[in-house]
Amino acid sequence: xxxxxxxxxxxxxxxxxxxxxxxxxxxxxxxxxxxxxxxxxxxxxxxxxxxxxxxxxxxxxxxxxxxxxxxxxxxxxxxxxxxxxxxxxxxxxxxxxxxxxxxxxxxxxxxxxxxxxxxxxxxxxxxxxxxxxxxxxxxxxxxxxxxxxxxxxxxxxxxxxxxxxxxx
Numbered sequence: 001x002x003x004x005x006x007x008x009x010x011x012x013x014x015x016x017x018x019x020x021x022x023x024x025x026x027x028x029x030x031x032x033x034x035x036x037x038x039x040x041x042x043x044x045x046x047x048x049x050x051x052x053x054x055x056x057x058x059x060x061x062x063x064x065x066x067x068x069x070x071x072x073x074x075x076x077x078x079x080x081x082x083x084x085x086x087x088x089x090x091x092x093x094x095x096x097x098x099x100x101x102x103x104x105x106x107x108x109x110x111x112x113x114x115x116x117x118x119x120x121x122x123x124x125x126x127x128x129x130x131x132x133x134x135x136x137x138x139x140x141x142x143x144x145x146x147x148x149x150x151x152x153x154x155x156x157x158x159x160x161x162x163x164x165x166x167x168x
Contacts (some may be wrong), residue, residue, distance in 0.1 A: 103130030
């Protein structure tokens with residue numbers, strides 16, 4: 001059992017080392033796209049649902065209203081999209097550094113602003129648009145870096161010692 005774990009752990013390190021040197025695969029771009037799009041869509045659906053006429057005010061003092069809100073269509077869709085975001089986010093973190101994946105979520109600020117302005121009809125100030133532009137430029141800088149930080153490989157003797165400890 002310990003040898004299987006050690007072998008799969010070794011394979012995972014090799015995969016991550018290969019990812020530091022390789023370009024992203026199309027499916028990995030798809031995952032990053034889902035990370036970038038599903039959270040803003042989910043948040044916008046939640047906002048749309050919470051502003052629907054006839055929905056009572058939600059307070060922690062009245063948990064029944066919160067439970068009832070969860071079953072309204074827009075809020076249910078928003079929750080489903082946020083679950084999809086979390087699944088794709090975890091998937092991306094399995095093959096890339098947090099410092100690479102998190103900026104993909106930052107691009108969601110642009111999507112939220114566009115959805116808020118044109119779907120929810122919210123007014124967005126010039127200062128907010130400028131902030132969104134700065135965030136987008138920052139995401140561009142991070143996106144050109146490696147998806148995974150290279151770490152030095154452990155010495156062969158150190159790896160054998162770890163496997164020996166796990167066998168006990």
